Amino acid sequence: MIRTFFKHLWQSVKNLRRNGWMTVAAVSSVTITLFLVGTFLAVIFNTTKLATDLEHNVRVSAFLKVSVHDNDEEIADPNDTSKMIANPDYHKVYDEIEKIPNVTKITYSSKENELDKVVKTLGKEWKMFTGDSNPLYDLYLVEADKPENVKSVAKAIGKISGIYRADYGGTNTEKLFRLSNVIQTWGLGGAALLLFVAVFLISNTIRITIMSRQREIQIMRLVGAKNGYIRWPFFLEGAWVGLIGSIAPSILIAFLYRISYVAFQKSLAQEELYLLNPTSFVPQIIGLMIVIGVVIGSIGSIISMRRFLKI
Structure with missing residues (x-):
């Protein structure tokens, strides 16, 4: 079992190298999408934090x-x-x-x-x-x-x-609460839409690479290979795409968030409002983005494989 897993893992890496430009296209789509998703999440989480602080500091x-x-x-x-x-x-x-x-x-x-x-x-x-x-x-x-x-x-x-x-604060405070709710609602909706677009782009990109290897898949099926055996390299390939695509936006979001924190926190502190501390928040957002990247890459791969594994 472990031996088979590492075999599939190595096969997925070879597939990424073999389909260089397709891999670059898939990784680029993940990178752009995750940067936007990470930005949305950072704004949403901090807006929620500020709204909570504001509510308790009224x-x-x-x-x-x-x-x-x-x-x-x-x-x-x-x-x-x-x-x-x-x-x-x-x-x-x-x-x-x-x-x-x-x-x-x-x-x-x-x-x-x-x-x-x-x-x-x-x-x-x-x-x-x-x-x-x-x-x-x-x-x-x-x-x-x-x-x-x-x-x-x-x-x-x-x-x-x-x-x-x-x-x-009266009306102004209530307006801030309403604005916070709008940002959270639409921000989560926007992040969900971006994730859907990312899955769609990745699945289409991986589908093109699979189409170029359709004959290889057919031969594997003719010799009796099970769907799970055929699917594993492509599943891992999608996970690799998501993982690699999450590196650049993670670094960029971490850098920009630390700059934003230094720029805004001093003025906010005077009102007893505080952004999420980068020491704890940055590792959390990076971990979340890596998980999201791997998940959407894997899901995109599974979606693109379904058509070719039908009997």
Whole structure:
């Protein structure tokens, strides 16, 4: 059994060399298709990851009114601004937010902190708005126990006295979720279509090589060779085509993904969004592409052989 397998394996390699241009054509079709499939899969997987991160990172931004100093334990005395007195309304808004059902975490961020984030994201020219020129608001970042409860939490916070506005992204966040679903659906459909085209191209290419060896197949059948014995070299030939065709796109996808990761991750991290780490994702996508290449090559070979093995 093992001896026969290696015999067929060697025969498949000889067939590839014998049909040089046909092999190049089949490998080229696999290479182009797998590059497109790999690109689609990388986009789909990362879109799914970002959508999941976004869904779990949706928080309510509760902006405090300018006159409200909810997080200051001491405030300037209204009668004498040179003196500091205890804030009678300290954490009044905070306590109201804490009472809202489904709230799990409340984090305070001053308008100075918010301006620092803007400077890091948009550039140092925004430093001109420091001090009294700062147009931003102090705010509470409020997290809910489940993403589906964020909307109701935002609505409840918006009714609290001292809150200027409660925002959770609203329509924009929902649009991002819908866009993510569209990309995943159509991306998977496109990848499936590309795989079908690849199987079709490979089966037709291998069929041409089989037609040129039709007489050889007929002789083998006349001497009593079983279909399985005849099919094995061609099956392995298709697998070789898929394997060889997956090498170039695997290397290219790995290279381009690492570049893309470095280019986009820094800006995404500021929003607490993360692409799939290349250390783990690149080996996975390469392994997946190799498996897909071998499978579609083998399937293409089986499809092309069916016609010639009918009694």
